[in-house]
Amino acid sequence: MPSQELVAIDTQQVSEAERADYWRANVCDTFVPLLVRPACDDIGGRIAGSSLAETHVRRIRAVGHEFERRPADIRRSDPEVLHFMVLNRGVTQVDQDGRTATLHPGDLLFYDSSRPFRFITPNALDYTIALLPKRLLPVSEQSVRSGTARTLSGNEGLPAVARDLARALARHAISDAAERQLALQHTLVGFLAALLPGEAAQTPSGAIHRRLARSFIEHHLGDPDLSPADIAAACSISVSYLHRLFADDGWTVAGYLRERRLQAAYEELAGGRNPGEPVSAVGHRCGLVDPSHFSRLFKARFDLPPGELRRTSGALPGSNVEPSSTAG
Structure with missing residues (x-):
């Protein structure tokens, strides 16, 4: 039987009066604490996804937004996760570590929960985001810092495979045994580690x-x-x-x-x-x-x-x- 999409959050499930607070609270709970600023008062949004062992993959669709993770948000809570984002629709600007990246549909990007970042998507947004605990990634802190807020094209090669895998994992509930989930997580970790600067040559598979x-x-x-x-x-x-x-x-x-x-x-x-x-x-x-x-x-x-x-x-x-x- 085909897997079913897991719908975690949907603003249509609550009254219009509750919608803004419901959306902001659940975006922070699902991803990381941050400022959630919709581009309009008529908030509409939906989050779906699945989990693989310690890795979570989510798809978020909503009206235009600005998201900003500030130093105070990091002090409040830092799960120490590296995010891998696929832009499915729209145009998005991402700022982190002194760099600004502009993404178009199909583009990929890394950003880190441990340092401030900002997303600006003026019109309707559609992201697929994988949240990986950084301790699972056999990469150096220097590599993580040098790899954030850099646009990667998902049109061919390894980035295209990573893009398609992340999208597929967000679409389907993974109910396999723990061993299968670990194997899938292993595949995703390997793909993403290889996309970070210098890690493909430096990271031994044993790590x-x-x-x-x-x-x-x-x-x-x-x-x-x-x-x-x-x-x-x-x-x-x-x-x-x-x-x-x-x-x-x-x-x-x-x-x-x-x-x-x-x-x-x-x-x-x-x-x-x-x-x-x-x-x-x-x-x-x-x-x-x-x-x-x-x-x-x-x-x-x-x-x-x-x-x-x-x-x-x-x-x-x-x-x-x-x-x-x-x-x-």
Whole structure:
């Protein structure tokens, strides 16, 4: 059965009196907090799209607008996402990082949530936008900064493929298993990384696979049966290659998985959530289902039992340690 378009926002769903506030609030929630200034009082707009693991792809259609992300908006909330935009209709001007780009239908552009930007579309607008967490992209900050607000033609070659893929993902609800979603996200990440200045030659494919593997692990920490074979299959690589990727960072796959589970348990216990819940339930939720094994691992890692951490959490900082060295 064909996939159905996901309609997240439609101004026709609310009364005319509520329309302006409804539209502004939902644009900010769907993308990033910013100034939303319609070109006319008769606001009409619609947002549709789908999600792939941690990546969101949206299509927004509306009357003419000016959108501006200001320093105060960034201080309020920064999801640290790199946006990839396809202009489907109209003419749009985009300002960021000291550059101004003018887009016509079919053109592409990157912009970054972490720095101010402004969009001006005088007449009816139609954008397709992919929002990718920057930590998934194996690109340097310098490459991101040098790649924003630069018009790319989507008429041929790799940009045309990236344009068509983004449009297709925005049109269809993706309900496949997590492994399929990771594979599609991997494809999109690879295409977009290759479009950034200098990254096609500098970015090793292993960096992309490593980040995707870590992303898959984060989303499946609670699965006690998660195995290297599951992770490798989700990233469309062999188990032996997966082990080599983690070994390059001084880790075994099992050691990295164990460390992330322990850190997740630490953060939950130190945060004081669900104080009446058995400590063993926290371990179970983090994929460490044997209570005595969880307690032994936790004490060995953090020098105190999990129950003691919960009792003294007000006096202890969270671990928040990024795994960086061998842990078995």
